[in-house]
Amino acid sequence: MNKTEELVNMAIKCDNAGRLLEAHLLYTNILGKLLQDSNCDAVLKDKEMHQSFAQHIQSYVQRSEHIEKHLKEISRSRNVVDYIFIENDDTNCGYETILGKYLKGDKIKELLLEETRLESDSDFEEAHDFFEFVCRRCKKLKFIKLITQKSKTNTEKQFEQLEQLREELSRKDIDMIISFNDVVGAKILVNTGYVIRIDRGLHFYQPANKHSSSKKAHGYSNRKCNATCIEIALGATFMDIYD
Structure with missing residues (x-):
């Protein structure tokens, strides 16, 4: 298991347990890793691989934004x-x-x-x-x-x-x-x-x-x-x- 997969598993575990502060941090770290990896030559030359990276990045951005929105709504109660x-x-x-x-x-x-x-x-x-x-x-x-x-x-x-x-x-x-x-x-x-x-x-x-x-x-x-x-x-x- 590589570092990114380990972070994903940790993020999903925290997310499912309602530990949103830590999950949000982990999703942010995952996005940083994926954005970095998606710009390497091997990924840029492989259209299918590059598309897969883009889909994963979009998915984690959406989840991170959803968590952030939920936390802000609670905070404004x-x-x-x-x-x-x-x-x-x-x-x-x-x-x-x-x-x-x-x-x-x-x-x-x-x-x-x-x-x-x-x-x-x-x-x-x-x-x-x-x-x-x-x-x-x-x-x-x-x-x-x-x-x-x-x-x-x-x-x-x-x-x-x-x-x-x-x-x-x-x-x-x-x-x-x-x-x-x-x-x-x-x-x-x-x-x-x-x-x-x-x-x-x-x-x-x-x-x-x-x-x-x-x-x-x-x-x-x-x-x-x-x-x-x-x-x-x-x-x-x-x-x-x-x-």
């Missing part, structure tokens, strides 16, 4: 099921307390996080805490896609910290891909259909003062917060793509 309002200086607002109801259970296999800012050490501390919480609550989680914006001050340090985060998740058998793009509003999307919009993203905690309890001992539950609004909507599940 306005079927709001809960609002959470955090007042300035509120405590007892750890990720587990406020999001645990929606991010839990063996049904969660994939997660998309769109975060406007991941630059400072405190940004990454909060991201680490969030992913630790997700790993505890979602034992079957296998794939995370993180979309954020490139640092305007120190991209090298940002890349190093993102890679450290990716490696930590990999040790838990969770693959994470990182994409840089403009992020208008922070958002969490999971394959069960929940869409969580947080106006401050993961960073609604106030800086800890030097006299506060250890974060390692108590997480962020005892940290004072900035005023934040969290909206939870419920859209279609990833598996609903087959309906």
Whole structure:
């Protein structure tokens, strides 16, 4: 079995299981391979082979676009099921307390996080805490896609910290891909259909003062917060793509 066939089998397996984030990535990689291979001399000289490549490319483009459309439709869901309002200086607002109801259970296999800012050490501390919480609550989680914006001050340090985060998740058998793009509003999307919009993203905690309890001992539950609004909507599940 060559590399392309292996990718196709993996993509179809993920697709059939409703793991659309990973399937979309695999279809994208397959298309890259097929486009590259279709331009080699042996294929260009063989009309039948070239036509076969074109048909496969069209098929994977259509499937990739269908998945992308389904994910966008879920992401835009306005079927709001809960609002959470955090007042300035509120405590007892750890990720587990406020999001645990929606991010839990063996049904969660994939997660998309769109975060406007991941630059400072405190940004990454909060991201680490969030992913630790997700790993505890979602034992079957296998794939995370993180979309954020490139640092305007120190991209090298940002890349190093993102890679450290990716490696930590990999040790838990969770693959994470990182994409840089403009992020208008922070958002969490999971394959069960929940869409969580947080106006401050993961960073609604106030800086800890030097006299506060250890974060390692108590997480962020005892940290004072900035005023934040969290909206939870419920859209279609990833598996609903087959309906």
